[in-house]
Amino acid sequence: MQESIELNKEEVKEYTTLNLGPTHPATHGIFQNILKMDGEIIIDAEQTVGYIHRAFEKIAERRPFYQITTLTDRLNYCSSPINNMGWHMTVEKLLQVEVPKRAQYMRVIIMELARIADHLVCNAVVGVDTGALTGFTYMFQWREKIYDIYEQICGARLTTNIGRIGGMERDFNDDVYKKLREFLKEFPKAFSEFCSLLERNRIFFDRTINTGVISAERALNYGFTGPNLRATGVDYDVRVMNPYSSYQDFDFAIPVGSNGDTYDRFMVRQQEMWESLKIIQQALDNLPQGKYYADVPEFYLPPKEDVYNNMEALIWHFKIVMGEADVPKGEVYHAVEGGNGELGFYLISDGGRAPYKLHFRRPCFIYYQAYPEMIKGGMLSDAVVAMSSMNVIAGELDA
Amino acid sequence: MTQVNNAYIVEEVQAAFGTDILEHQEPYGMLTLVINPAKIVDLLTWFKQHPIIQAGFLTDISGAHFPDLKGGELNAVYHIQSMTQNIRIRIKCFVPVENPVIPSVVPLYSGANWMERETYDYYGIQFEGHPNLKRILNVDEMDYFPLRKEFPLEDGTRTDKEDKYFGR
Numbered sequence: 001m002q003e004s005i006e007l008n009k010e011e012v013k014e015y016t017t018l019n020l021g022p023t024h025p026a027t028h029g030i031f032q033n034i035l036k037m038d039g040e041i042i043i044d045a046e047q048t049v050g051y052i053h054r055a056f057e058k059i060a061e062r063r064p065f066y067q068i069t070t071l072t073d074r075l076n077y078c079s080s081p082i083n084n085m086g087w088h089m090t091v092e093k094l095l096q097v098e099v100p101k102r103a104q105y106m107r108v109i110i111m112e113l114a115r116i117a118d119h120l121v122c123n124a125v126v127g128v129d130t131g132a133l134t135g136f137t138y139m140f141q142w143r144e145k146i147y148d149i150y151e152q153i154c155g156a157r158l159t160t161n162i163g164r165i166g167g168m169e170r171d172f173n174d175d176v177y178k179k180l181r182e183f184l185k186e187f188p189k190a191f192s193e194f195c196s197l198l199e200r201n202r203i204f205f206d207r208t209i210n211t212g213v214i215s216a217e218r219a220l221n222y223g224f225t226g227p228n229l230r231a232t233g234v235d236y237d238v239r240v241m242n243p244y245s246s247y248q249d250f251d252f253a254i255p256v257g258s259n260g261d262t263y264d265r266f267m268v269r270q271q272e273m274w275e276s277l278k279i280i281q282q283a284l285d286n287l288p289q290g291k292y293y294a295d296v297p298e299f300y301l302p303p304k305e306d307v308y309n310n311m312e313a314l315i316w317h318f319k320i321v322m323g324e325a326d327v328p329k330g331e332v333y334h335a336v337e338g339g340n341g342e343l344g345f346y347l348i349s350d351g352g353r354a355p356y357k358l359h360f361r362r363p364c365f366i367y368y369q370a371y372p373e374m375i376k377g378g379m380l381s382d383a384v385v386a387m388s389s390m391n392v393i394a395g396e397l398d399a
Numbered sequence: 400m401t402q403v404n405n406a407y408i409v410e411e412v413q414a415a416f417g418t419d420i421l422e423h424q425e426p427y428g429m430l431t432l433v434i435n436p437a438k439i440v441d442l443l444t445w446f447k448q449h450p451i452i453q454a455g456f457l458t459d460i461s462g463a464h465f466p467d468l469k470g471g472e473l474n475a476v477y478h479i480q481s482m483t484q485n486i487r488i489r490i491k492c493f494v495p496v497e498n499p500v501i502p503s504v505v506p507l508y509s510g511a512n513w514m515e516r517e518t519y520d521y522y523g524i525q526f527e528g529h530p531n532l533k534r535i536l537n538v539d540e541m542d543y544f545p546l547r548k549e550f551p552l553e554d555g556t557r558t559d560k561e562d563k564y565f566g567r
Binding site: 049050053055057058059061062093094218220221222223224234236241242330331332333335342344346348356357359361365366367368369370398399 | 426427429431457458476478482509512514521536537545546550551552
């Protein structure tokens with residue numbers, strides 16, 4: 001009797017299906033994971049994405065080039081300026097425009113601020129998901145300060161639309177320099193405190209080391225880029241491999257991990273923030289004098305003063321706003337190192353006022369595929385931390 | 400060490416694939432090969448295993464629709480790169496819109512899974528041998544492929560945005 005009951009138990013072993021998402025606080029965005037659970041162990045997982053799909057690639061086919069910048073804002077909204085700059089550089093590559101050194105350095109400062117803001121949110125949230133809310137509240141204050149700098153530069157905070165095709169829309173004002181210097185002086189102190197909260201914390205070690213592991217070989221096969229790839233030990237960084245916007249002028253290291261686990265991803269981001277600070281400091285110290293925009297009258301809006309008083313400027317202004325500027329035919333691929341990895345823009349131009357085809361290579365979309373492989377056989381609570389350490393941003397995932 | 404540049408790659412790839420390489424160009428410095436769609440898996444495998452080029456990283460897959468290109472309306476574009484040689488290569492396959500079939504490269508690159516699903520979702524290119532070829536970003540019930548050019552983005556009755564008013 002006893003034996004047969006045991007046998008039946010074997011036969012009817014049932015797994016639980018658990019919906020993690022689409023709107024769950026632990027997913028930090030709108031995407032669903034259907035998990036097959038054996039108790040607290042994850043047996044299988046399947047993701048559903050597309051909840052905030054906005055068809056940017058289709059919309060872009062009808063918009064003049066300068067209006068596409070606002071679409072890129074909404075990809076990875078934690079580091080919009082990087083996306084904006086990536087798009088400007090793609091168009092500049094198509095037009096074969098050389099942007100003045102000053103604008104390039106200004107862009108580098110803004111992009112590295114954005115990288116810090118992006119990594120800061122990611123790592124603070126890793127802390128939250130392991131139960132350490134304090135670091136999050138500390139660090140969000142500093143993200144605010146970065147947003148204040150954006151605000152001084154371009155007037156916006158989250159969806160920045162920063163810079164223009166051909167350069168920057170305006171020069172840094174005195175307040176920007178003041179705020180930047182203040183940030184460079186004060187942030188390292190606060191950030192070291194955040195580091196000491198988590199980096200050598202026994203509880204944090206136990207939660208993050210050897211969870212959500214992926215090997216370098218699998219990561220490459222999955223098309224990982226950015227901090228998640230570097231955490232596995234591959235030192236691939238677009239800023240170094242294909243320098244854009246004068247990154248070759250700066251001295252910085254590429255931090256790498258070794259295991260590809262949650263802790264390594266966290267640490268790579270932590271180290272990258274220190275490197276970003278170094279880059280900002282160098283760019284600020286060596287900021288060249290001169291113009292902050294290139295001579296591309298068919299794309300760069302003339303100063304308002306001229307528009308009111310000068311016939312030619314008025315014509316250009318009208319032509320630009322109506323999206324009438326001519327572009328060469330051709331196709332370009334340009335990649336920048338976004339907060340999450342290689343953000344690529346594949347642009348086919350047929351000479352018309354809008355791109356014939358524009359494809360965004362979104363790093364999130366590509367590496368999120370590997371999520372089931374990374375969490376299988378682990379605990380549910382580790383899967384949550386693994387997800388936040390991958391920094392999956394719904395806007396970038398769905399485009 | 401052999402100098403790996405676009406000319407070298409063209410030479411090597413033409414020796415290995417001959418007439419299956421239909422065309423090669425270098426727009427903005429990036430080598431672009433047009434290949435017979437049936438050979439795409441072979442070509443990507445060859446690039447991955449080539450001892451010198453070592454282009455074993457699939458950066459991106461996307462598509463495009465050229466309604467005027469009869470017999471090759473739909474276009475799948477693969478971007479691959481070699482991290483050791485720091486070179487990027489673009490590979491294109493043109494397939495007819497009536498029967499858009501391209502072998503899937505998922506067995507070679509796990510990352511191709513969603514990239515191919517996205518391209519299918521947008522353009523309806525059938526990736527033969529894909530383990531789970533269904534829509535990814537749009538709803539499953541959708542019965543058309545939205546990024547094809549026969550679907551204009553704005554209301555077709557609007558005339559104020561026609562190109563002819565802008566001198567085109």
